[in-house]
Amino acid sequence: MKFKIDTKEKIVVFCPEEVALDANLSDDFITTATTLPELNGRNLILDMTLVEKTDEKGVEAILTVYQYMYDNKLSCALTGLNNTLTAALKEAGDDMLNIAPTMAEAIDLIMMEELERELLEGME
Template identity: 30%
Template sequence: MEVKTDTKEKFTVIRVKTQELSATLAAELARPLEELLKGNIRNVVLNLEAVNSVQEEAAESLVRLQQKFYESGASFVVCELQQSVEDFLDNKNLLELMNATPTESEAGDIVQMEEIERELLDEEE
């Protein structure tokens, strides 16, 4: 599995460096991502800029993984989707289920905003 990890103050950027995101690769990727939920920096930005195609099962796995992050009070944002991948996800009605942004910078902004929202909600309780 070819990925590059970059840890920022509030989130970890995972860059997938393969052209196809297969179901097997998505499963391999899920394990270390789920481990991040146990750490201090739990938010993830998944950069798929290098990915040209995604298997349906892999895309469904990403949707489930994103759901798990949000249920755990952490952010999971996908960014830099190639048009072919975006079209595929849209055709499978999966894109609307994903928190996706055009750029990594925008993904980081979403993580920051969601962190603020969670802090405000915690203060209200």
């Protein structure tokens, strides 16, 4: 799978460079996105700008990566989704997904959740 990553202080932006995220690429997508060495302790933004279509396995792969992040007490946001991908994810997932129309808004969502976690940890 071809992809581009951009590592920031608290965030890794993962951008698949594939037109279709389907059953053929779903396992590779999960493995690649969840084992990035840069991800260690950082939140994840999935920039799906170049992905034009997906199938059921592709949607499952996106949701698996998303859930993986939260299972590890980190955040995830999706950006760059076309209308078809947005509808498919909302149907398969739930309305609690962090879907942002722009990269700046995705970063804001991640940083707000990060701040929330820090504040909650400080209260314990």
